[in-house]
Amino acid sequence: xxxxxxxxxxxxxxxxxxxxxxxxxxxxxxxxxxxxxxxxxxxxxxxxxxxxxxxxxxxxxxxxxxxxxxxxxxxxxxxxxxxxxxxxxxxxxxxxxxxxxxxxxxxxxxxxxxxxxxxxxxxxxxxxxxxxxxxxxxxxxx
Amino acid sequence: xxxxxxxxxxxxxxxxxxxxxxxxxxxxxxxxxxxxxxxxxxxxxxxxxxxxxxxxxxxxxxxxxxxxxxxxxxxxxxxxxxxxxxxxxxxxxxxxxxxxxxxxxxxxxxxxxxxxxxxxxxxxxxxxxxxxxxxxxxxxxxxxxxxxxxxxxxxxxxxxxxxxxxxxxxxxxxxxxxxxxxxxxxxxxxxxxxxxxxxxxxxxxxxxxxxxxxxxxxxxxxxxxxxxxxxxxxxxxxxxxxxxxxxxxxxxxxxxxxxxxxxxxxxxxxxxxxxxxxxxxxxxxxxxxxxxxxxxxxxxxxxxxxxxxxxxxxxxxxxxxxxxxxxxxxxxxxxxxxxxxxxxxxxxxxxxxxxxxxxxxxxxxxxxxxxxxxxxxxxxxxxxxxxxxxxxxxxxxxxxxxxxxxxxxxxxxxxxxxxxxxxxxxxxxxxxxxxxxxxxxxxxxxxxxxxxxxxxxxxxxxxxxxxxxxxxxxxxxxxxxxxxxxxxxxxxxxxxxxxxxxxxxxxxxxxxxxxxx
Numbered sequence: 001x002x003x004x005x006x007x008x009x010x011x012x013x014x015x016x017x018x019x020x021x022x023x024x025x026x027x028x029x030x031x032x033x034x035x036x037x038x039x040x041x042x043x044x045x046x047x048x049x050x051x052x053x054x055x056x057x058x059x060x061x062x063x064x065x066x067x068x069x070x071x072x073x074x075x076x077x078x079x080x081x082x083x084x085x086x087x088x089x090x091x092x093x094x095x096x097x098x099x100x101x102x103x104x105x106x107x108x109x110x111x112x113x114x115x116x117x118x119x120x121x122x123x124x125x126x127x128x129x130x131x132x133x134x135x136x137x138x139x140x141x142x
Numbered sequence: 143x144x145x146x147x148x149x150x151x152x153x154x155x156x157x158x159x160x161x162x163x164x165x166x167x168x169x170x171x172x173x174x175x176x177x178x179x180x181x182x183x184x185x186x187x188x189x190x191x192x193x194x195x196x197x198x199x200x201x202x203x204x205x206x207x208x209x210x211x212x213x214x215x216x217x218x219x220x221x222x223x224x225x226x227x228x229x230x231x232x233x234x235x236x237x238x239x240x241x242x243x244x245x246x247x248x249x250x251x252x253x254x255x256x257x258x259x260x261x262x263x264x265x266x267x268x269x270x271x272x273x274x275x276x277x278x279x280x281x282x283x284x285x286x287x288x289x290x291x292x293x294x295x296x297x298x299x300x301x302x303x304x305x306x307x308x309x310x311x312x313x314x315x316x317x318x319x320x321x322x323x324x325x326x327x328x329x330x331x332x333x334x335x336x337x338x339x340x341x342x343x344x345x346x347x348x349x350x351x352x353x354x355x356x357x358x359x360x361x362x363x364x365x366x367x368x369x370x371x372x373x374x375x376x377x378x379x380x381x382x383x384x385x386x387x388x389x390x391x392x393x394x395x396x397x398x399x400x401x402x403x404x405x406x407x408x409x410x411x412x413x414x415x416x417x418x419x420x421x422x423x424x425x426x427x428x429x430x431x432x433x434x435x436x437x438x439x440x441x442x443x444x445x446x447x448x449x450x451x452x453x454x455x456x457x458x459x460x461x462x463x464x465x466x467x468x469x470x471x472x473x474x475x476x477x478x479x480x481x482x483x484x485x486x487x488x489x490x491x492x493x494x495x496x497x498x499x500x501x502x503x504x505x506x507x508x509x510x511x512x513x514x515x516x517x518x519x520x521x522x523x524x525x526x527x528x529x530x531x532x533x534x535x536x537x538x539x540x541x542x543x544x545x546x547x548x549x550x551x552x553x554x555x556x557x558x559x560x561x562x563x564x565x566x567x568x569x570x571x572x573x574x575x576x577x578x579x580x581x582x583x584x585x586x587x588x589x590x591x592x593x594x595x596x597x598x599x600x601x602x603x604x605x606x607x608x609x610x611x612x613x614x615x616x617x618x619x620x621x622x623x624x625x626x627x628x629x630x631x632x633x634x635x636x637x638x639x640x641x642x643x644x645x646x647x648x649x650x651x652x653x654x655x656x657x658x659x
Binding site: 005006008009013020024025028029030032035036037039042043046047049050053054056057060062064066067071072074075078079082083085086089090094098101102105106108109110111113116119120124125128131132136137138139140141142 | 193195196306307309310312313316317319320323327329330332333334335336337358362363365366367368535536537538540541542544545546548549552553557558561562565568569572576577578579591595598599600602603607
């Protein structure tokens with residue numbers, strides 16, 4: 001039984017490759033005169049390869065099965081937390097955001113023991129601060 | 143002509159206290175993270191690379207080599223004790239290591255894994271040191287036309303050997319190449335695919351892409367798979383008998399042919415781009431079982447099973463550096479990470495490396511040999527400690543790893559833009575992994591892309607604008623012919639390989655490549 005997963009991803013790469021070839025590359029890659037190799041040549045080749053292989057994958061899919069929707073929902077929640085923390089770091093800096101980020105991530109994973117939560121929230125950010133700013137003499141993000 | 147003064151000076155460099163200290167630190171860190179299910183040496187190396195910026199090249203590279211070698215030893219600990227391999231390479235080790243631990247001999251199993259790992263590793267390091275310089279001299283005779291043909295050959299091999307289908311492998315390679323074209327084109331210096339973000343003018347930063355795809359995407363995957371209250375597996379107790387806690391010389395010597403076979407398989411497969419240590423471990427295990435007079439004892443705690451897998455997967459490490467140092471082609475994700483560390487420290491891997499920075503290369507070889515001895519010493523002393531490490535909570539490990547990735551990428555790319563790119567590639571890596579596309583092929587293609595395009599432009603100039611003039615280079619023609627033959631061979635063998643994979647006990651959806659993470 002061939003799975004739908006490869007047909008879906010194959011269709012995506014077929015459309016993606018064609019979109020690259022006809023829309024994105026002509027718009028976002030210049031085509032200056034002269035030289036041995038145009039800046040567009042290699043992107044065009046890869047776009048065609050993606051489109052052709054996407055089509056082939058639709059025709060001859062493997063048995064690969066993607067994880068269920070719950071997995072992707074959970075992953076999306078983590079990505080939102082990480083994205084939000086990057087934005088927060090741009091406003092108030094790593095030092096204030098990192099303990100909150102560590103706490104949220106640990107709670108989402110399911111950690112409830114105060115000692116381990118303390119290690120993640122206090123000890124690790126402090127150790128990173130010491131390593132980066134004091135030992136390496138570099139700046140923290142933000 | 144080989145200059146022995148450079149070779150000796152390089153080896154002596156390692157014996158400075160600071161360089162030795164970094165090798166020790168790397169090995170200890172590697173064994174520690176290897177013992178933690180979910181981290182592993184690849185992720186540890188990805189996180190550690192930005193933190194080596196402030197170091198001189200030799201201690202930095204020696205440290206990373208130590209992390210990698212230590213990680214392979216540490217990876218066997220959870221495989222043996224919990225049937226949960228810390229690294230995919232150790233999956234085959236669990237097949238005999240875990241039953242042996244269940245018989246009350248966990249220390250015997252982990253020590254056999256340690257000795258086998260170091261035997262295989264040392265064997266492949268000796269091969270690396272012996273053959274790489276002559277191969278580099280040979281490689282120096284290649285021009286841009288041959289380099290392009292060689293890269294096409296490497297892409298065909300890597301795409302065919304890694305992942306679950308050749309088509310998906312080619313897609314992963316094409317994606318890696320596509321993203322490597324972001325930024326300035328190498329010939330006209332015009333911006334490409336930057337979409338108005340001038341931070342991308344110099345291209346996508348390798349640390350952002352590598353750490354996003356290899357470390358963060360793996361952490362996201364593991365966190366998304368973790369269920370609350372999920373147990374970590376049952377740790378096993380030992381019998382308390384001294385003979386069950388050690389490996390005698392007689393037991394080690396009885397495995398000598400198994401160790402030699404495993405080390406040879408690992409070295410040969412490691413020298414070929416794209417195969418990886420997991421494949422070597424399973425192949426060695428299968429061949430040892432087939433050659434055994436007591437095949438029925440395999441999977442029930444046979445020391446030969448552990449010796450076969452650990453000697454093979456560790457032998458891949460040294461051999462992986464052969465294509466990297468001689469041709470500049472990374473054969474695995476570990477090699478791709480080492481190559482990025484080389485470049486951060488101003489080294490351009492390839493045949494000229496021996497000519498321009500020979501002392502540093504032999505310093506690296508010295509560090510590799512030292513790392514093996516230190517691995518043995520730290521392993522002997524630390525095995526009891528690593529047993530405790532396997533029970534550390536994943537929540538703290540993942541949260542800490544995330545913070546380290548943020549800081550590391552920020553340092554490497556000078557700001558939060560690089561961290562944002564890292565997160566985007568983490569999502570991309572997670573999706574690629576979920577849909578069965580190899581991240582390793584992507585990263586290798588991403589790394590080779592700029593050099594491939596540059597060499598292609600030079601080759602076109604040399605061939606007077608007509609690629610059909612390639613017949614003037616018999617080497618290039620031969621390599622391209624081999625590429626075509628290998629594609630057809632992979633297409634015809636794909637179904638047989640899938641069947642073999644199933645027979646070797648690899649779970650559905652996984653392949654015998656170094657797919658992890």
